[in-house]
Amino acid sequence: MTPQFYNENAKDLARQYLSKSFEEVHQSWSQFLPAIFKNSNARILDLGAGAGRDAKYFAELAEKTHKTANNIQVFAVEPATELAELGAKVTKDLKVKWLNDALPSLSVITKQEVSFDLILLSAVWMHISQSARARSIRKLANLLKPGGKIVISLRHGQTDDDFKQRKMHIVCADELKRLATDVGLFTKLATAKETDKLGRNHVSWQTLVLQMPDDGTGAFPFIRHVAINDGKAATHKLALLRVLLRIADGHPGAVLRRESSPFGDRVILPAGLVALYWCHQYKDLIDSHQLFQSPSKSPNMGFMKADGWHKLTHRSASDYRIGNLFTGEDAIALHKTISAAVSNIKTMPCRYITFPNQEAGSGAKVFDIASKTVKAKASIFLDLQTLEQWGEFSLPESTWLAFNRYACWIEPVLVSEWVKTMASYSGNAQYATSEKQFHLYQALNWLEPKRTTTEVRNRFEQLKQQLPKSEQIQCVWSAKSLQQKYDIDHSMPFARWPNNDLWNLLPTDSQINNQKSDRLPTEHKLKASKERIQHWWQTAWLNDSNNLSVSTQSNEVNEVPVGYKISTRSFMPSTALEQTTASLPIQSKRFFAEANIALPGLSSNNESIDDLFEALVMQRGRLKEMQQLREW
Secondary structure, eight states: OOHHHHHHHHHHHHHHHSSHHHHHHHHGGGGGHHHHSSTTTTTEEETTTTTSSHHHHHHHHHHHHHHEEEEOOOEEEOOOOHHHHHHHTTTTTSSEEEEEOTTTTTTHHTTTTOOOOEEEESGGGSSSSSHHHHHHHHHHHHHHEEEEEEEEEEOOOOOOOHHSSOOOOOOHHHHHHHHHTTTTTTEEOOOOOOOOOTTTOOOOEEEEEEESSSSSTTTHHHHIIIISSSSOOSSSHHHHHHHHHHHHOGGGGGGEEEEEOTTEEEEEEEEEHHHHHHHHHHHHHHTOOOOOOOSSSOOOOOOOOOGGGGTTOOGGGGGSSSOOOEHHHHHHHHHHHHHHHHHHHHTTTHHOOOOOOTTTTSSOSEEEEEEOOOOOOEEESSHHHHHGGEEEEEEEEEHHHHHHHHHHHHHHHHHHHHHHHHHHHGHHHHGOOOTTHHHHHHHHHHOOOOOOOOOHHHHHHHHHHSSSSGGOOOOOOOBBBBBSSEEEESOOOOTTEEEEEEEEEEEEEHHHHHHTOBBOOHHHHHHHHHHHHHHHHHHISGGGGGGOOTTTTTTTSSOOTOOOOOOTTTTOGGGGGOSSSSEHHHHHHHHHHHHHHSSSTTOOOOOOOOHHHHHHHHHEEEEEEEOOBBBB
């Protein structure tokens, strides 16, 4: 589809679309709606939403069904901007999120990192060329929850003007069924051809309802194959799977983009981020627990270099995290360690992890790295933009989605296999018996951040002294003025999602915080607190008065805030900076570095707190869906 025709004729088309009701157009499949809307946390995607008729119906049905307990999210996607503007007016007082996107890529909606109970394509499929249909149906399947449904209406009877002006194509129900079967969907309903509701004699319509089975994703057999059946000369393969799982589970914002390939859509991550997590994972396992990771008698792995890894033995795994700053000799060593890790990942697990019954080096690559050489510098600030310097890592979208949605079931399998693998190595002979292997399990505990609010509490006390009485800090949830008794609350509960990022820590009244406990704020509560939350972010971390900056070009530091984690060895003075332009306050840079990787749908260079708040609302919905958390 090209939006030109629909933009030029937006008003006439909108009148035409709105002249018929949802019930008139979609009566043939509407029997599925009650079961879908019974779930107060359902998510609906209206793809090709046009003038907003169907999105409006969904939003109104959600409110009617659940009233004040309504958490149903409706997304309306429309590539024709003029038509979308009219549609947004039709739904302006309803909970509908409008996005500009289109098949087959759907890059904007997939960046939200959410899945759907219902996807509607009303009068859309005839705009998809035959060559793009396989990719389109695969993309749609990847956006579905288990048990979710895709409803596609097929228009038969295109004219020459339809082919030329509207860029339509011939459609076929049997072709669509075959494509659906290829991606694991089954046909729940296929109607006979029906007459056109607008009275056009040459046009008829047919509707297909496709469903995702409830038994998980097709990526599971592959993950199990690598974890359990695949040969392992070392722990590289298990390490890579666990690194990717951890990124998918905790950092939905790490996705740079999605792109197509002859073997299916792929997710692109910063290669440096994969390498950083690789080092985080192996750091204590090797340096603290002295556990061998290969059958050889040498404890050294390919990424452990004398001028890199071995110069950072005084560091711990917790230092290898987004938002941390390294300077001097430590920064140079970390540059070299990340470079060595990228190289090791590329030549070992990426080379030897294959699909079942496929030889290494033949056919489609499961994981791949397009690496770049990075010159070591005397300062490195760990954010997505920095970690993109080492190149790009790609993996199948289906594997990424399985990690993203089912991490809590996949990780125990990976850890168990890792323990068995380590116990089989001669260097770990003292742990060969099952009763001794508890130590191996303990060593493999992923080092989660420790619950702490000290840094933010210190900032609160500092601001209390600096701000005039007329600008007293308020509780973000209740608007109460905070004097003596206050708490620093994790907006997304730490007990359920361990995260000490600056954006997630908010000043609250102690009594209110006790009421909230480890529950998740409702969407209504979160949105009602938006102004106060953003005011705190702005006051605490983003105002220029911090006067602490780091170059966004060179990632080299001018001044370092108290308590900021850096190396004291060979600190580089500000006179040695390579570039001083385009600088941001260092706390601001850290604030956005943490948020842009932890929250879905944000770009690596995002500096908008409005976009950040939208992403926070999205993450709230993801946590509610994936963990079924209690709400407050």
